[in-house]
Amino acid sequence: SLVCAAVARMFAELLEVSFGVAYGKRREEDAAEAAARAGAEAGGDEGEGTAGLGVFVLDPILPGQMLDLNVFEPRYLEMVRRCLDDQPPLPGYLGSRSRPAEEEILGERGSRRFAMMSCVPTAGRFGTEVEIVGDARENSVGNRMLVRVRGVRVFEVLDGHTDNYSGLWEASVRYVTDYDTGEVEGADGRDGDGDGSDGPTAQELSRDLDDTLASWEAAVLAGGWERRHGQMDRVRTSLGPLPDLHRGAARALWAAALINPLPGLGVAREIRHHVLDATGDAREQLRIVTEAAEESRRLMVDKARFTRRVFWPVVLSVVVVAAAAIVAFLPPEDRFRKTGQAAGVVTALFFFSGFCSL
Numbered sequence: 053s054l055v056c057a058a059v060a061r062m063f064a065e066l067l068e069v070s071f072g073v074a075y076g077k078r079r080e081e082d083a084a085e086a087a088a089r090a091g092a093e094a095g096g097d098e099g100e101g102t103a104g105l106g107v108f109v110l111d112p113i114l115p116g117q118m119l120d121l122n123v124f125e126p127r128y129l130e131m132v133r134r135c136l137d138d139q140p141p142l143p144g145y146l147g148s149r150s151r152p153a154e155e156e157i158l159g160e161r162g163s164r165r166f167a168m169m170s171c172v173p174t175a176g177r178f179g180t181e182v183e184i185v186g187d188a189r190e191n192s193v194g195n196r197m198l199v200r201v202r203g204v205r206v207f208e209v210l211d212g213h214t215d216n217y218s219g220l221w222e223a224s225v226r227y228v229t230d231y232d233t234g235e236v237e238g239a240d241g242r243d244g245d246g247d248g249s250d251g252p253t254a255q256e257l258s259r260d261l262d263d264t265l266a267s268w269e270a271a272v273l274a275g276g277w278e279r280r281h282g283q284m285d286r287v288r289t290s291l292g293p294l295p296d297l298h299r300g301a302a303r304a305l306w307a308a309a310l311i312n313p314l315p316g317l318g319v320a321r322e323i324r325h326h327v328l329d330a331t332g333d334a335r336e337q338l339r340i341v342t343e344a345a346e347e348s349r350r351l352m353v354d355k356a357r358f359t360r361r362v363f364w365p366v367v368l369s370v371v372v373v374a375a376a377a378i379v380a381f382l383p384p385e386d387r388f389r390k391t392g393q394a395a396g397v398v399t400a401l402f403f404f405s406g407f408c409s410l
Contacts, residue, residue, distance in 0.1 A: 101226055101227040101229065102210070102224065102225065102226050102227070103207075103224075103225055103227070104222065104223070104224050104225070105165070105166055105167040105181065105207075105222070105223055105225055106131040106134075106135075106166045106167065106220055106221070106222055107166070107167045107168070107169055107172075107173050107179070107212070107220070107221040107222065107223050108121075108128055108131070108166055108167065108168045108169075108182075109168075109169055109170070109171065109172060109221060110168060110169075110170070111170055111324075112168070112169070112170040112179075112180070112324040112325045112328060113168050113180050113182060113201075113203045113314070113324070114180060114203050114305050114308055114309040114312075114324055114327070114328075115180060115203040115204060115205055115206065115305060115309070116202070116203055116290055116291040116292060116306065116309055117202070117203045117290065117291070117309050117313070117314050118185075118200060118201070118202050118203075118290050118314060119182075119200070119201050119202075119203075119314050120198065120199075120200050121198070121199050121200070121201060122196065122197075122198055123196070123197040123198070123199060124195060124196045124197075126195075126218070127215075127218045127219050127220040128220070129194075129195070129197055130218060130220070131166055131220055132166070132184070132188065132197055132199060133197075135162070135163055135164050135165060135166055135184060136162065136164060136184065136188055137162030164183055164184040165181055165182065165183045165184070165204065166181070166182060167179050167180070167181055167182070167207065167223060167225065168180055168181075168182050168201070168203075169209075170325050172212065172221055173209045173212030173221055173222075173223035173225075174209060174212055175209055175210060175211055175212070176208070176209065177208075177209045177329075178206055178207065178208055178209070178228070178328040178329060178331045179206070179207055179209065179223075179225075179328065180203045180204070180205070180206055180207070180328070181203075181204045181205050181206075181207055181225075181227070182201040182202060182203055182204060183201060183202055183204050184199050184200070184201055185200050185201065185202050186199075186200050202290075203309075205227055205228070206227070206228040206305070206328065206331060207225035207226060207227050207228060208225060208226045208228055208331070209223050209224070209225055210223075210224045210225060210226055211223065211224045212224075228331055228332075251339065252339075253335070254300050254334050254335035254338060255300075257300070257335065257338035257339060257342055258297055258298075258300040258303055258334075258338055259297060260342070261294075261303055261304075261307060261338065261341070261342065262294070264307075264342055264345050264346060265294075265307055265310060265311075265345060267345075267349055268311060268320075268345045268346075268348060268349045269284060269310075271348075271349045271352040271353055272284060272317065272319060272352065275352050275355070277317050277318075277319050277352065278317070279315060279317065283313070283317075284313075287309075287310060287313045288310070291306055291309055291310065294306055294307075300334035300335070300337070300338055301331070301334040301337055303338065304327055304334065304337035304338045304340070304341050305327060305337070307341040307342075307345065308323055308324050308327040308337075308340075308341050308344075309324070311323070311341070311344060311345050311348060312324050319348050319351070319352055320344055320345070320347075320348035321344055321347070321348070323340055323341065323344045326340050327340055327341065
């Protein structure tokens with residue numbers, strides 16, 4: 053907020069005036085430490101396709117998915133403002149210390165991109181880089197911001213740590229390109245034909261995925277599981293077309309984003325983090341989404357069958373018993389006439405029950 057920003061500036065000026073030598077030395081040490089860390093990262097074996105990103109720890113998100121974020125934690129507000137290049141950091145406020153390597157650690161200012169993970173970033177874990185789309189909306193006080201993000205690409209964490217000043221998680225990441233350029237076989241070279249493993253091969257799973265998803269989506273529409281009319285059409289528009297047959301890992305990510313959409317349908321178990329953790333093994337990713345889609349379809353069909361064959365007959369039976377009880381308490385002169393009317397209603401209800409049970 054503006055009050056916090058003013059206090060931060062006054063505090064920084066007070067430190068510099070009261071402890072000029074020590075304060076300057078501390079700033080130089082911080083800058084040297086950050087520069088050394090950046091130099092070590094630059095001199096490593098990361099190569100091309102690497103970056104440093106601030107990490108927003110929340111639910112998993114996959115490439116192509118859209119999510120509306122209500123940002124209110126100070127560390128995430130500062131990170132989002134930096135991504136939007138909304139304002140320069142204030143010395144001594146929310147981890148915005150003066151450090152030359154800040155760009156390498158948190159990503160380029162104004163990039164509109166940061167990382168999202170379902171856990172803290174540790175080496176070997178996977179997450180998704182997201183991009184802010186559209187304009188951010190911030191309240192007048194400056195302590196809450198609404199942004200919409202879209203999943204862009206998957207990355208692997210090389211190193212993760214928290215910023216001592218802001219508490220924000222930061223990560224050095226390597227972007228995964230296997231699902232962009234690889235064949236159905238995974239990054240470990242397994243194609244599912246000669247690896248000796250049981251079950252369908254990656255090629256078979258990738259080929260059958262179209263029919264599996266079509267059956268699953270038909271069950272969603274037939275059962276009226278959409279939260280809003282046309283939700284599945286909007287999800288497909290956001291994700292784009294299903295990737296080509298030979299891009300097994302990309303197809304698995306696309307399918308996981310379809311059956312675990314945002315906002316969720318509540319008809320399939322959460323598999324997005326499992327699919328991300330299996331990055332590098334296209335066969336395993338395809339197996340996860342295929343089993344989840346088939347399980348979800350069976351549950352939706354069974355529930356619809358239960359509703360038709362059990363729920364409605366029970367409800368109609370209760371109605372019949374209630375009607376008979378009401379007729380029994382009627383005066384004798386009205387009982388014959390009311391009984392005939394009730395019989396007609398009951399007959400119509402039984403025909404309706406039989407139709408629902410088909």
